[in-house]
Amino acid sequence: MAGRTRRDEQVSATREALLIAAERLFAEHGVHAVANRQISEAAGQGNNAAVSYHFGTKIDLVRALARRHAEGIEAGRVRMLADIGDSADLRDWVACAVRPVTRHVEALGASSWYGRFIAQVTADPALRAVTSEEFAAASPSMQKLQDGLNRCLPDLPAEVHAERSVMTRHLITQMVAERERALADNAPTSRASWRETANGLIDAVVALWQAPVTRED
Amino acid sequence: MAGRTRRDEQVSATREALLIAAERLFAEHGVHAVANRQISEAAGQGNNAAVSYHFGTKIDLVRALARRHAEGIEAGRVRMLADIGDSADLRDWVACAVRPVTRHVEALGASSWYGRFIAQVTADPALRAVTSEEFAAASPSMQKLQDGLNRCLPDLPAEVHAERSVMTRHLITQMVAERERALADNAPTSRASWRETANGLIDAVVALWQAPVTRED
Numbered sequence: 191m192a193g194r195t196r197r198d199e200q201v202s203a204t205r206e207a208l209l210i211a212a213e214r215l216f217a218e219h220g221v222h223a224v225a226n227r228q229i230s231e232a233a234g235q236g237n238n239a240a241v242s243y244h245f246g247t248k249i250d251l252v253r254a255l256a257r258r259h260a261e262g263i264e265a266g267r268v269r270m271l272a273d274i275g276d277s278a279d280l281r282d283w284v285a286c287a288v289r290p291v292t293r294h295v296e297a298l299g300a301s302s303w304y305g306r307f308i309a310q311v312t313a314d315p316a317l318r319a320v321t322s323e324e325f326a327a328a329s330p331s332m333q334k335l336q337d338g339l340n341r342c343l344p345d346l347p348a349e350v351h352a353e354r355s356v357m358t359r360h361l362i363t364q365m366v367a368e369r370e371r372a373l374a375d376n377a378p379t380s381r382a383s384w385r386e387t388a389n390g391l392i393d394a395v396v397a398l399w400q401a402p403v404t405r406e407d
Numbered sequence: 408m409a410g411r412t413r414r415d416e417q418v419s420a421t422r423e424a425l426l427i428a429a430e431r432l433f434a435e436h437g438v439h440a441v442a443n444r445q446i447s448e449a450a451g452q453g454n455n456a457a458v459s460y461h462f463g464t465k466i467d468l469v470r471a472l473a474r475r476h477a478e479g480i481e482a483g484r485v486r487m488l489a490d491i492g493d494s495a496d497l498r499d500w501v502a503c504a505v506r507p508v509t510r511h512v513e514a515l516g517a518s519s520w521y522g523r524f525i526a527q528v529t530a531d532p533a534l535r536a537v538t539s540e541e542f543a544a545a546s547p548s549m550q551k552l553q554d555g556l557n558r559c560l561p562d563l564p565a566e567v568h569a570e571r572s573v574m575t576r577h578l579i580t581q582m583v584a585e586r587e588r589a590l591a592d593n594a595p596t597s598r599a600s601w602r603e604t605a606n607g608l609i610d611a612v613v614a615l616w617q618a619p620v621t622r623e624d
Binding site (some may be wrong): 218219220221222223287298306309310312313314315316319349350352353354356357360361364365367368380381385386389392393395396397398400401402403404405406 | 434435436437438439440523526527529531532533534545566567569570571573574577578581582584585597598602603606607609610611613614615617618619620621622623
């Protein structure tokens with residue numbers, strides 16, 4: 191039994207090393223530009239087939255990475271939503287959309303490649319469906335958030351609500367990727383911290399939800 | 408001389424066929440998932456090396472595609488800005504950011520792959536610099552637009568202005584890609600036309616620029 195456990199730990203450590211190496215290479219060179227062989231090498235695996243042995247295809251590896259992050263972000267969102275009271279206003283709900291993501295990335299520190307990885311995956315015709323599924327499965331809290339937004343904006347037409355949800359998701363994804371990229375490149379950032387970046391995003395997203403709806407006859 | 412001209416026309420038609428085939432395949436399968444050989448085949452070129460003969464590397468091909476669109480969008484923006492008067496308000500300036508893009512894509516009709524193509528390129532570590540250069544070179548009008556936004560929002564801190572410019576760019580890119588994808592997939596769209604999509608974007612972007620700036624001490 192003890193032997194079995196050590197073996198499990200070894201497998202687990204190998205998988206972890208492969209995930210970390212993959213995400214870094216994906217962020218720096220592009221998901222499709224990186225071969226599974228390069229990931230195995232970067233993870234210190236002598237066996238070039240380590241990725242396919244542990245994960246299957248590259249799509250399976252992308253799915254495993256997306257799932258990990260989706261679960262981390264969801265856990266943070268559940269904690270924030272548990273603290274939200276009946277008097278919550280639009281800004282409180284928008285904060286529950288933004289801060290779980292910026293806090294997750296901040297906690298990754300120098301190992302933060304998630305922003306650049308997920309921005310690529312979101313735009314990729316083959317990968318976007320895979321990761322949408324992972325995020326939907328890992329995010330039951332999103333319904334509570336949508337309900338909260340709805341209560342704050344009862345007159346917003348359903349299709350505009352849907353449109354602004356999509357805008358919110360893209361703004362968060364892209365601005366997180368922008369800041370992560372700037373930090374990695376030692377380039378100037380518009381904000382001094384992830385917390386300030388979240389403030390800027392929340393300011394913009396709250397205003398976006400409150401915008402009057404132009405209708406043409 | 409006449410022979411030379413026919414030859415030029417032939418070359419020009421081949422390049423055009425390659426660009427169209429490339430963009431469609433990039434939009435549907437992903438820029439990196441498509442081999443130059445597949446592009447040559449889809450363009451009806453017997454010679455598998457047609458892409459490298461006419462464009463060089465895939466990066467050169469991506470650059471040529473980005474340049475064409477950037478020039479088309481710029482031409483539309485120059486026309487809009489020529490009509491803008493001294494009494495222009497924030498919404499007029501934001502319209503000059505949004506409508507040249509939605510009109511460009513609308514004019515492409517069923518051959519619209521630009522939105523999905525440019526969303527991928529924007530997220531790609533190797534390609535984003537290439538296309539940023541093309542867009543910067545083709546967009547001298549952007550400075551006039553930024554100056555107009557500045558005049559409407561004189562108290563906005565420079566770094567927040569820069570941040571909201573980036574947000575505006577991402578929102579336009581991503582929402583154009585969303586609608587183009589939905590149309591290609593025969594999926595429901597939140598708006599009935601590109602003009603309505605532009606209205607929704609302008610509503611959101613105007614509000615985003617007007618949002619109060621939260622500062623923490």
